[in-house]
Amino acid sequence: MEFVVLPDTPAGVALAARLRALGLGRVVEHASGRPWIVGDWPAGQVVSAAAGPRRLAVLGCALTSPEQLTRALERARTPRDLDALAGTLAGSFHLAASLDGEVRVQGSLSTARQVFHTTLDGQTLAADRPGPLVALTDAAVDAGTLAARLLAPWPPWPLAEQPCWEGVEALPLGHYLELRRDGTGRTVRWWSPPAPEIPLAEGARRVRAALADAVAARARQAADAPLSADLSGGMDSTSLSFLAAGHPGGLVTTRWEATDPADEDQLWARRACAAIPDAEHLVLPRDEAPSWFADLLDPDPDVEAPFAWIRTRARLAYQARRLAERGSTGHLTGHGGDELFLATPLALHTIARTHPWRAVRHLRAHRAMGRWRLGPALRALAADPSFAQWFAGSARALTAPPPEVSRRPDFGWGISPRMPTWATDHAVETARHLLRETARRRPGPLAPLRAQHANLQDVRLCGDTLRRVDRLTSRNGVAWHAPYVDDRVVEAALAIRLEDVALPDRYKPALAEAMRGTVPEANLGRASKSEYSAEAYASLRRHRAELLELTDDMQLSRLGLVNADALRTTLLALPPSSRSLMPLISTFACEVWLRSLAAAPAPPTPAAEPASAPAAPSASAPSTSPA
Known part of the structure; x- marks a missing residue:
């Protein structure tokens, strides 16, 4: 799916003609007859309705119907009147409305469905990806943002969400884009994080209902085709597999053969598979499937931005092809569950201020598991920097x-990022300047509480990546769905009391309670989580030659951002800590992206506009392909 949303103005006619030259040939019109949504999408992925001069469309995967959308339209007089509908639909989708000349368009809270926008000749236009906007405006790469993408493990919000293209913006959390009658635009907040006040039992019931609806939305879209799902052995994928087990078209589960013989996931996956005997359980063999870091010399056709999961790009494509062979058109992934349900120590910062006596138990448990020293832990808890102060730090x-x-906990607003040791002084100072300028603007956090801010940042980072994964796997025949980052699931998880879900000695208590009675008790009782450093080191050694080739004539070196010799030294003598490998991933993601831009074909030259259309500048081919 790819689309652009246009304002209800005469200029939209000319813009639609230029978009058709880019291969976006399907058109949904405003009531005025002018083009409203221009794009390309598979059958069954758009539900729409009309009521007088008003139009409403839901693009993606949602539990809705034309009748429900019509009822909402009949009540709506302004874009704001659709808040209730947007806040109740289950699934993952974009919502677009045309109301008497005004337009509303929004994506999801997680950015799994994101809205990008730009202004051209006074007209604001929106899209589900930067590509068409880049092509229309001849936008250049933002070198400063690219330097920040080298940060590991990732740039902090809001830098992580800044598009890599000059003049292109992304919608912030909880906002929709409103296009006025004159074609200008503004962002409007419609959603805020819920207060974490719901007791665990009620919160778990809401989480279960939201997850069941999320899976039902995918099952309905799959219709009679098989639905596939991850079943790695972890609680997240296991829960989705059991929720999908009754799909009439059948269920195909997948897991990867482990590199590490001590990987506990395999044992737990086999137990779960035995409890779903009617499903086909596919084990992807290690000796046939691509390993991590495979095929990084190949350019990526999706050049929106550096791809955070570049290390598993070849594996994901292989997995999608194997599932397509079995008839699946939609796959459920458990990604997003960690971001929502894993206990974060940041919750202790809030609990210490709201329930100090309960905080004592939490602190004792964290100290025992993390080997924290009491003095540093208390000093860290007492510190209370604002988000802007933390950002400046x-x-x-x-x-x-x-x-x-361990030993010295950090209760800041997130993980403090680091530049790789092979980053140049220029790259470091560029990234530092961006962080300082952001801190000077004193941005507010994503949520008032540190734990919720961290949850939302992680959910949005996950959604951003899964949006790109879906494009990759869809090119290989299977859409990738992440029910955990659906809006209703995110809301339900955030609303549970922190003191009920933040105990380190209970593993994902909200999800475990939500799945009780659906997932076997033995699987819900798992208290461990596998780690994959063996896979990382083995793959880096296997593909060392190709990775070293990436350091030859590096695009990042040409831009003055990376010292290629220092990077080669690291590849030839890998660090002993797997945490030290994370900067390699962000660096290779940036390098592969730059090489993909250089290798991409130039976009077609848009056809001339009809003579009756207002004059608009021709879209000369940009120096890089659209994202």
Whole structure:
């Protein structure tokens, strides 16, 4: 699916003609007859309705119907009147409305469905990806944002959501884009995080209902075709597999053969598979499937931005092809469950202020598991920097040694990022400047509470990546769905009391309670989580030659951002800590992206507009292909 939303103005006619030259040939019209949504999408992925001069469309996967949308339209007089509908639909989708000359368009809270926008000749237009906007405006790569993408493990919000193209913006959390009658646009907040006040039992009931609806939306879209799902052995994928087990078209589960013989996931996956005997359980063999970091010399056709999961790009394509052979057109992934349900120590910062006596138990448990020293832990808890102050501190620490894993807890607003040791002074200072400028603007966090802010940042990072994964796998025949990052699931998880879900000695208590009676008790009782450092080291050694080739004539070096010799030294003598490998992933993601831009074909030259259309500048081919 790919689309652009246009304002209800005469200029939209000319813009639609230019978009058709880019291969976006399907058109949904405003009531005025002017083009409204121009794009390309598979059958069954758009539900729409009309009521007088008003139009409404839901693009993607949602539990809705034309009748429900019509009822909402009949009540709506302004874009704001659709808040209730947007806040109740289950699934993952974009919502677009045309109301008497005004337009509303929005994506999802997680960015799995994102809205990008730009202004051209006074007209604001929106799209589900930057590509068409880049082609229309001849936008250039934002070199400063690219330098920040080298940060590991990732740039902090809001830098992580800044598009890599000059003049292109992304919708912030909880906002929709409104296009006025004159074609200008503004962002409007419609959603805020819920207060975490719901007791665990009620919260778990809401989580279960939201997850069941999320899976039902995918099952309905799959119709009679098989639905496939991850079944790695972890609680997240296991829960989805059991929720999907009754799909009339059948269920195909997948898991990867482990590299590490000590990987516990395999044992737990086999137990879960035995409890779903009617499903086909597919084990993807290690000796046939691509390993991590495979095929990084191949350009990527999706050049929106550096791809955070570049290390598993070849594996994902292989998995999608295997599932397509079995008839699946939609796959459920468990990604997003960790981001929502894993206990975060940041919750202790809030609990210590709202329920100090309960905080004592939490602190004792965290100290026992993390081997925290009491003095540093208490001092960290007492510190209370604002989000802007924390951001400024992160700018100062870009080249400091990575924070300790244990012994000294950090209750800041997130993981303080670091630049790779092979980043040049120019790259470091560019990233530091961006962080400092952001801190000077004193941005508010995604949520008032640290734990919720961290949850939302992680959910949005996950959604951003899964949006790109879906494009990759869809090119290989299977759409990738992540029910955990659906709006209703995110809301339900965030609303549960922190003191009920933040105990480190209980593994994902909200999800475990939600799935009780659906997932076997033995699987819900799992208290461990596998780690994959063996896979990382084995794959880096296997593909060392190709990775070293990426350091020859590096695009990042040409831009003055990376010292290729220092990077080669790291590849030839891998660091002993797997945490030190994370900067390699962000660096290779940026390098592959730049090489893909250079290798991409130029977009077609748009056809001339009809003579009756207002004059508009021709879209000369940009120096890089649209994202």
